[in-house]
Amino acid sequence: MASEFTKLFDDWSKTYDDTVAGTDPEYREVFAHYEEILQSVADKAEGLILEFGVGTGNLTERILRQGKELIGYEPSGEMRKIAAKKLPGLTLFHGDFLEFPVPERSPDTIVSTYAFHHLTDEDKKVAISRYHGLLSPQGKIVFADTVFANKEAKEKMIQDALEKNYDRLAEDLKTEYYTTIPVLTEFFEEIGFEAEFTRKNDFVWLIEAVKKG
Numbered sequence: 029m030a031s032e033f034t035k036l037f038d039d040w041s042k043t044y045d046d047t048v049a050g051t052d053p054e055y056r057e058v059f060a061h062y063e064e065i066l067q068s069v070a071d072k073a074e075g076l077i078l079e080f081g082v083g084t085g086n087l088t089e090r091i092l093r094q095g096k097e098l099i100g101y102e103p104s105g106e107m108r109k110i111a112a113k114k115l116p117g118l119t120l121f122h123g124d125f126l127e128f129p130v131p132e133r134s135p136d137t138i139v140s141t142y143a144f145h146h147l148t149d150e151d152k153k154v155a156i157s158r159y160h161g162l163l164s165p166q167g168k169i170v171f172a173d174t175v176f177a178n179k180e181a182k183e184k185m186i187q188d189a190l191e192k193n194y195d196r197l198a199e200d201l202k203t204e205y206y207t208t209i210p211v212l213t214e215f216f217e218e219i220g221f222e223a224e225f226t227r228k229n230d231f232v233w234l235i236e237a238v239k240k241g
């Protein structure tokens with residue numbers, strides 16, 4: 029079980045918390061309102077919570093601070109080390125969106141921030157379908173991630189990045205698997221979720237998908 033992005037995140041782990049604080053101009057807008065975005069996901073999480081792509085544990089910390097029950101999964105060993113050091117009581121496994129040790133009880137909420145775009149659209153659909161089977165009745169998925177209103181909006185963002193000479197950001201937008209709201213809406217509806225999207229900055233949307241009864 030290894031994400032194709034594991035090496036990138038092993039390398040990024042030590043400076044990741046500086047990046048989210050806005051030190052890298054290319055990524056400043058991606059991480060604009062980062063704390064508030066994480067808080068909005070934490071506030072919606074309830075019951076037994078599974079978190080994918082824990083990273084350095086910033087969302088995790090907020091959820092645990094609220095006294096909630098959480099199991100975390102993270103494919104990067106270096107990221108896991110940092111999260112485990114920050115949060116000594118955390119239940120944290122080596123795992124990813126698709127391959128992970130399944131808990132004995134049905135989870136009520138599945139959360140993730142800034143990570144779902146690491147799956148291809150095909151794999152996103154497989155993951156959503158798996159979570160539908162796993163979640164308790166009326167369970168929900170609460171993600172925050174970069175998504176685009178449509179293909180044109182994504183193309184425009186790549187052009188804007190190139191015009192600003194934000195070459196790393198442009199390359200990232202071109203090569204990772206950032207999807208669109210219509211694609212995700214179709215997956216959620218087909219699989220049996222009712223989904224709502226709320227814009228959080230120029231890149232990130234809060235995605236809440238509740239299992240239909």
Ligand SMILES: C[S@@+](CC[C@H](N)C(=O)[O-])C[C@H]1O[C@@H](n2cnc3c(N)ncnc32)[C@H](O)[C@@H]1O
Pocket residue numbers: 031032033034037048080081082083084085086087101102103104107123124125126140141142143146147
């Ligand atoms: C941009 S960081 C986000 C970390 C944290 N969730 C946050 O909001 O700050 C993306 C995280 O997703 C993890 N990741 C990459 N591919 C993944 C996958 N297929 N499944 C789960 N997590 C993955 C990376 O290792 C990294 O820790």
